[in-house]
Amino acid sequence: MIRNTQEKTVIENAHGGIGKIEIHKKITKEDQVEGLSLFAKVVVSPHSTIGYHQHTDDAEAYYLLKGEGIFLDHNEARVPVKAGDLCLIKKGQSHGLENLTDQELEMIAVVY
Numbered sequence: 001m002i003r004n005t006q007e008k009t010v011i012e013n014a015h016g017g018i019g020k021i022e023i024h025k026k027i028t029k030e031d032q033v034e035g036l037s038l039f040a041k042v043v044v045s046p047h048s049t050i051g052y053h054q055h056t057d058d059a060e061a062y063y064l065l066k067g068e069g070i071f072l073d074h075n076e077a078r079v080p081v082k083a084g085d086l087c088l089i090k091k092g093q094s095h096g097l098e099n100l101t102d103q104e105l106e107m108i109a110v111v112y
Helices: none
Strands: 009-012 020-028 038-044 048-054 060-066 068-072 078-082 086-089 094-099 105-111
Touching (some): 060 068, 086 094
Antiparallel strands (some): 020 038, 060 086, 060 105, 068 094
């Protein structure tokens, strides 16, 4: 499978956060790739956040491609992150992400 989709979904106040994010889905559950629910490029707009939320049925990884932000880990610790960092959220853990800068934050999100 080769996929180069240009389709994007814009979400306002994701998981109770503020502002908007764009999700460019490359693989979803409908593709029936075993063990993988989502593979997407996510763009977090300047001064926007992904609200703190729990992953009860799956795990997620963020790989930051561009920009910097604050990752809220499973203990709600605020950890500075930047391009090249990997944030891992295990099944049952909670997390959030804040982009408090004037630049977009781009990352790859993998839900498995």
